[in-house]
Amino acid sequence: MSCNGCRVLRKACNDNCALRPCLEPIQSPEAQAHATLFLSKFFGRSDFLNFISSAPSDHQRIALFQSLLYEAAGRRVNPVNGAMGLLSTGNWHVCEAAVQTVLAGGWPVSDGDGNGIQQEVDESSEGFQMTVVQPINVMIGDGDGAELVVRCRRSDGEEPKLLKLFE
Numbered sequence: 001m002s003c004n005g006c007r008v009l010r011k012a013c014n015d016n017c018a019l020r021p022c023l024e025p026i027q028s029p030e031a032q033a034h035a036t037l038f039l040s041k042f043f044g045r046s047d048f049l050n051f052i053s054s055a056p057s058d059h060q061r062i063a064l065f066q067s068l069l070y071e072a073a074g075r076r077v078n079p080v081n082g083a084m085g086l087l088s089t090g091n092w093h094v095c096e097a098a099v100q101t102v103l104a105g106g107w108p109v110s111d112g113d114g115n116g117i118q119q120e121v122d123e124s125s126e127g128f129q130m131t132v133v134q135p136i137n138v139m140i141g142d143g144d145g146a147e148l149v150v151r152c153r154r155s156d157g158e159e160p161k162l163l164k165l166f167e
Contacts, residue, residue, distance in 0.1 A: 004029050005036040009045060018049070021058040022065035031103040035069055038102045042072040073098035076108045 005019035006012065013020070023032040040048045051068060055061040074083025074095045081088075086095045098108035 004032040008033040008037050009040055009049075011049075018053045018055075018061060019065075022052060022061050025062060025066070026103065028103070030105065034103055034105045035065075038107070039065075039068055039072055042076075043068065069099060069102065070095060073102055073108055077110050079110060 002013040003017055003020040003023060005023050006017060009019075019036065023036070026032045026035060042048075043051065048068070052061055052064060055064045070083045074086050077094055077098045078085050078091075083095050086092055101108045
């Protein structure tokens with residue numbers, strides 16, 4: 001019978017399956033499928049399977065699978081430093097929450113500062129409509145030289161301040 005990892009990846013499974021021992025520590029069949037699918041999307045199916053197959057023993061494959069799961073979830077939440085960045089800043093609970101989100105079938109997303117998780121929203125949701133940013137107006141000015149005029153609108157209605165960086 002096919003293991004949950006091979007079933008989700010639609011690959012043939014046999015008695016020497018590299019994924020089967022990796023999934024044994026995860027209790028729920030659905031969580032096994034979610035973790036496998038998340039890792040195959042994050043690393044790419046062939047790279048993920050090559051990583052797992054390169055480990056010489058089953059206990060090393062289990063450790064590698066868990067390590068890849070934490071690193072991928074950590075990179076989704078903190079793209080710059082990943083799981084090690086979350087660990088070193090004392091935010092390991094965020095990485096744990098991201099892994100639990102993956103096992104529950106979610107897709108962890110960074111909240112922008114790398115310290116939390118926000119839920120993904122689709123374009124029809126109210127949260128998405130409220131955070132839509134209007135595009136800036138870019139016009140090439142008329143006159144002697146070609147100058148670029150950028151007009152921006154702030155969300156509070158005030159005019160943006162002009163910074164003179166090079167004088």
